Amino acid sequence: MNPSDPHAQVQELRRQLQSLLEAAKANERKLDRFDALERRLVAVSSMEELVNLLLVDCREDFQLDAAELWLLDQDEELRRALPALPMIKAPKLLDSHAGLKDLFGTVRTTRLVGPGHSEALLAQAFDPQAGVRSAALLPLIRQGLLIGSLHFGSRDPQRYDAASGTKFLDRLAAIAAIAIESMLNRERLRRAGMTDGLTGVHNRRYFDHRSLIEFSQAVRHRYPLACLFLDIDHFKSINDRHGHPAGDEVLRQVGGLILRSLRTGDLAARYGGEEFVVLLPRTDLAGAREVAERIRLMVQEAPFITPDGGTVSATVSVGLAMLPAEATSFGELLQAADRAVYQAKRSGRNRTVTHEDAPA
Ligand SMILES: Nc1nc2c(ncn2[C@@H]2O[C@H](COP(=O)(O)OP(=O)(O)OP(=O)(O)O)[C@@H](O)[C@H]2O)c(=O)[nH]1
Numbered sequence: 296m297n298p299s300d301p302h303a304q305v306q307e308l309r310r311q312l313q314s315l316l317e318a319a320k321a322n323e324r325k326l327d328r329f330d331a332l333e334r335r336l337v338a339v340s341s342m343e344e345l346v347n348l349l350l351v352d353c354r355e356d357f358q359l360d361a362a363e364l365w366l367l368d369q370d371e372e373l374r375r376a377l378p379a380l381p382m383i384k385a386p387k388l389l390d391s392h393a394g395l396k397d398l399f400g401t402v403r404t405t406r407l408v409g410p411g412h413s414e415a416l417l418a419q420a421f422d423p424q425a426g427v428r429s430a431a432l433l434p435l436i437r438q439g440l441l442i443g444s445l446h447f448g449s450r451d452p453q454r455y456d457a458a459s460g461t462k463f464l465d466r467l468a469a470i471a472a473i474a475i476e477s478m479l480n481r482e483r484l485r486r487a488g489m490t491d492g493l494t495g496v497h498n499r500r501y502f503d504h505r506s507l508i509e510f511s512q513a514v515r516h517r518y519p520l521a522c523l524f525l526d527i528d529h530f531k532s533i534n535d536r537h538g539h540p541a542g543d544e545v546l547r548q549v550g551g552l553i554l555r556s557l558r559t560g561d562l563a564a565r566y567g568g569e570e571f572v573v574l575l576p577r578t579d580l581a582g583a584r585e586v587a588e589r590i591r592l593m594v595q596e597a598p599f600i601t602p603d604g605g606t607v608s609a610t611v612s613v614g615l616a617m618l619p620a621e622a623t624s625f626g627e628l629l630q631a632a633d634r635a636v637y638q639a640k641r642s643g644r645n646r647t648v649t650h651e652d653a654p655a
Pocket residue numbers: 526527528529530531532534538539540541542543546567568569640644
């Protein structure tokens with residue numbers, strides 16, 4: 296440009312103004328996208344919606360080549376809650392802080408990893424197949440604790456460089472962390488409302504609700520539904536001889552053995568004091584007998600460790616009933632299983648009795 300040419304000067308100023316306007320518009324669009332994302336984050340109603348929003352929608356909205364979510368799950372709470380969820384992309388669950396420490400060290404702020412930075416770090420934060428060349432690594436912090444991280448990656452090496460601002464990303468990380476924590480609390484409450492605190496199996500309230508659904512599904516789709524009633528033998532004398540805490544421990548461990556013997560879709564609940572009930576949808580008599588005997592033998596063989604370090608042995612009596620073709624209510628199935636367990640007690644305990652074998 297000729298500095299003495301006023302026309303050229305005006306042209307240059309116009310060009311600069313135009314590029315500033317474009318940058319401002321681009322920033323406004325970016326702000327709108329972040330704003331919309333934040334609104335959706337605070338409004339999510341389930342864990343799967345939250346994960347999909349962070350990993351799938353963010354990737355599309357921000358034209359990323361990769362998005363990852365790492366969540367600390369030291370007590371395996373998420374591992375138990377997430378597999379059942381229909382998610383397009385799952386978060387990575389960490390059983391220790393080690394991975395997060397590698398990413399953030401002691402500085403817990405958004406980290407922009409651009410050209411010249413450690414390739415190893417990108418390979419750690421993303422699937423190497425994604426070919427990520429620059430990234431933003433967002434620490435998720437709640438109440439001063441690092442609970443996970445969110446990674447946005449691009450194949451463009453210039454997309455994230457150390458000189459870029461991180462204000463939007465910091466804010467997004469803070470909101471994502473709040474959303475994750477509140478979703479976890481909601482999940483904890485939901486589980487607490489349907490779980491028996493001592494044994495970890497479902498509680499009676501949940502069983503009463505779910506059993507009606509299972510019953511109507513089995514009747515409508517004409518598949519077999521088996522019901523097991525399990526009652527710990529001479530439980531009163533376990534309490535009397537070893538103390539109530541030892542009795543509690545036996546109950547807790549029996550609950551664990553039952554859960555371990557079941558498939559996804561089966562239902563186990565604590566029905567009363569030392570009684571458990573199990574529903575096995577789409578399971579025929581032979582299959583149900585196998586499950587019943589497996590649980591009975593596991594209980595018979597288990598050394599139950601008491602709180603004072605001693606061991607107690609226990610057995611269970613099991614009543615088994617199949618949904619009769621002409622059943623009109625779930626109560627009939629439950630009563631049949633109850634009659635069968637009564638018969639198992641009368642004929643010596645530590646056995647499985649099938650309702651057909653039990654006198655009506
Ligand atoms: N430790 C403990 N005991 C419980 C709990 N709920 C119920 N019980 C006890 O379980 C015992 C059940 O005893 P009974 O119904 O007489 O039956 P049992 O001694 O198991 O005898 P059979 O069923 O005939 O083999 C009672 O002593 C209850 O106090 C609990 O949550 N913890």
